[in-house]
Amino acid sequence: MPQVEIRHIRCFVCVAKHLHFSRAAEELGIAAPSLTRQIQEAERLLGVRLFLRTKRSVALTAAGEAYLAEALAALEHLARGEERAERAERGELxxxxxxxxxxxxxxxxxxxxxxxxxxxxxxxxxxxxxxxxxxxxxxxxxxxxxxxxxxxxxxxxxxxxxxxxYRDTFVLALPADCALAALDTVTPAQLRDRRFALPEQDYGTFEVARRGRFAPNPGPRPGTLAAVLACVSLGGDVAVVPNTLAQCITLPNVVYRAIAGKPIPSxxxxxxxxxxxxxxxxxxxxxxxxxxxxxxxx
Known part of the structure; x- marks a missing residue:
């Protein structure tokens, strides 16, 4: 069954605004006879008269008054929909x-x-x-x-x-009571006999071992860096961790020391x-x- 379309609603609202077919047609950019046909078609589809027309005046009927409020709300809703679609296309929604x-x-x-x-x-x-x-x-x-x-x-x-x-460098996390903790900087070779707690990203550990010319002795692989530091805190294990950790996590019995040589990027x-x-x-x-x-x- 045919229904009123947006073009009908826009024409109706414009005529209701001006209560003058010629001025409404001018605003819409269409010929006056075409506008008249749009309004007649809308009235036929709705089954009501929207305007009382004489040679001298145009007025809304009671049905037209009632329909106007809903027509304006519908156009406003569509305008919001168009705005949201444009915003979504721009990545704003x-x-x-x-x-x-x-x-x-x-x-x-x-x-x-x-x-x-x-x-x-x-x-x-x-x-x-x-x-x-x-x-x-x-x-x-x-x-x-x-x-x-x-x-x-x-x-x-x-x-x-x-x-x-983000760019950072790796440092060493050591138990505070181990001999290496007394040093300001630890060379990779000094870690040869140490057991390493391994984080999810173990690149730093294996790069330290490569520079020290030894195969690392892997210990626990607990997952997160916080869990790795907990292993160090409990004693025995060492870990190669990002320097940002030294700036934001303090655990009992854990100290951080620089690794000698060219910085290892993290x-x-x-x-x-x-x-x-x-x-x-x-x-x-x-x-x-x-x-x-x-x-x-x-």
């Missing part, structure tokens, strides 16, 4: 699912970026959750998360892209789907990269 490995949170880059983006794009719902590093790529590929904060190096599938957003990166289409996700990526560039310029 939507949802972004962010996964992060626990160690990335210690650097502060995750918090700073998310808080800043939320201030700029209040219409985007940003959800964050901690995930295990070995699940990151699968969750990105499956769409379970849109963006991941990770600690490279790590292997990415062909469809995943990553960029560094980075935080964001990873995402290479052909991401969601405007809100792309907007977050632009913001994150802009923040990273600002940090690099300092």
């Amino acid at each position: 939507g949802r972004v699912e962010i996964g992060y490995v626990a160690s990335a949170a210690y650097a502060g880059v995750l918090q700073n970026t998310v808080r800043g983006f939320r201030r700029e794009q209040a219409g985007v719902n940003v959800a964050i959750r901690e995930v295990a590093m070995d699940r990151i790529t699968a969750m990105l590929c499956d769409g379970a998360i849109d963006i991941a904060y990770v600690r490279p190096p790590m292997d990415y599938p062909e469809g995943i892209q990553a960029t560094t957003v 980075e935080v990166a964001i990873a995402w789907r290479r052909h991401e289409r969601a405007p809100a996700v792309r907007a977050f990526l632009r913001y994150a990269r802009k923040c990273a560039a600002s940090e690099d310029d300092r």
Whole structure:
């Protein structure tokens, strides 16, 4: 069954505004006879008369008065819908699912970026959750998360892209009562006989061992960096951890010492789907990269 269309409603509202067909037709950019046909068609579809017309005047009928309020509300609702669609296309509305490995949170880059983006794009719902590093790529590929904060190096599938957003260096976490704790700087070779508690990202540990020309003696692999430090605190184990940890986590019986030689880089990166289409996700990526560039310029 044919129904009143938006074109009919726009014509009706314009005539109701001017109560003059010629002026309404001029505003709408159509010929007066065409406007008359639109109104007649609307009246036929609705089954009521909307206007009382004489050669000298145009007035709304009771049905027209009642219909006008709803017609205006409908057009206002459509205008809001158009605005929201445009905002969504610009990435100002939507949802972004962010996964992060626990160690990335210690650097502060995750918090700073998310808080800043939320201030700029209040219409985007940003959800964050901690995930295990070995699940990151699968969750990105499956769409379970849109963006991941990770600690490279790590292997990415062909469809995943990553960029560094924070740069740090590795330091050594030692039991406070071990002999090496008396030193300000520890050489890699001095760690030859030590047992290492291994974090999720063990690159720093194996790079220290490579520089010291020994194979590391792996101890527990408890997962998060906080759990790694707990192993060190309990005595016996040492750990290679990002320097940011030394600045924000203090545990009994744990001290941090510099590693001699060229600094070993410890980075935080964001990873995402290479052909991401969601405007809100792309907007977050632009913001994150802009923040990273600002940090690099300092």
